[in-house]
Amino acid sequence: AKIYEYVLEKNPRLDVARNNLASMLLDYQSGPESIDKALKLVDRFKYSDQPYFMDTYAWAEFKAGRLNQALTILEKVIVASPNTPIFRYHLAEVYNALGNKTGAISELRQALAIAQTHDFEQLDSAQALLNKLQNEVKAKQ
Numbered sequence: 505a506k507i508y509e510y511v512l513e514k515n516p517r518l519d520v521a522r523n524n525l526a527s528m529l530l531d532y533q534s535g536p537e538s539i540d541k542a543l544k545l546v547d548r549f550k551y552s553d554q555p556y557f558m559d560t561y562a563w564a565e566f567k568a569g570r571l572n573q574a575l576t577i578l579e580k581v582i583v584a585s586p587n588t589p590i591f592r593y594h595l596a597e598v599y600n601a602l603g604n605k606t607g608a609i610s611e612l613r614q615a616l617a618i619a620q621t622h623d624f625e626q627l628d629s630a631q632a633l634l635n636k637l638q639n640e641v642k643a644k645q
Contacts, residue, residue, distance in 0.1 A: 522546065523560050530560070530567050539567045555585040563594050566601070574598045589615040589624040596633065605637050612637070 508525035511518060526542040542564045549561040562577035578595040585591060596611035612634040619627055 519548075519554075519557060523549070523557050526560050526564060530563055539564065543568060553584070555581050555588065555591065558584075559588075559591050559594060562598075566594070566598055571598055571601050575602065587618050587622070589619045589622055589630070590626060592618065593624075593626050593630045596630070600633065600637065605641055609634060609637050609641070 508521045508528070511521040512525065515521070522545050526545040529538040529542040529545075542560075546557070546561045546564050549557040552558050552561070558577055558581045562574045562581065565571075565577065566574035575595075575598050578591065578598055581591045582595060592611045592615035596608040596615065599605075599607035599611060612630050615624065615630050616627070616634065618624075619630070624630070
C-alpha cells in the first residue's frame with residue numbers, strides 16, 4: 505500500500521495506482537477508516553467506463569453499506585465485461601447482502617466456471633459462499 509501512496513503523491517492523476525490502492529484498502533484492511541479512504545480515492549471513478557475502475561468503486565460502495573448503488577454499478581460492469589470472475593463474485597456478494605440468494609448462486613457459479621481459464625484470487629471465498637448459499641437454499645426446501 506505504501507508504494508501506491510508514494511506513486512500517488514508523485515502523480516495524483518494515475519488512476520491505476522489509485523484503483524490498486526483502493527482495492528488493497530478494501531480487501532486487506534478493515535475498518536471504516538480504510539473504507540472512507542478507499543471511497544475518496546475512487547470517487548472519480550463514479551462515471552468511469554473502465555470496468556475495473558467501476559468495479560472498485562462499486563466494491564467501495566458495497567463495503568460502505570450502499571448496496572443499491574453497488575448493485576447498479578456492478579450490473580453495468582457485468583454487461584461491459586461478462587467474463588471477469590471478480591466482477592461476478594462482487595455482484596454475488598451484493599445480491600447475497602440484498603437477500604437475493606438465487607442471483608448470488610447464479611453469479612458464483614458463473615464466476616467459478618470462468619475461473620477455470622482465468623486468474624481468480626478469491627476462488628476459495630467464492631466457493632465457500634456458494635456452498636453456504638446452496639446449503640441455505642436446501643434447508644428451506
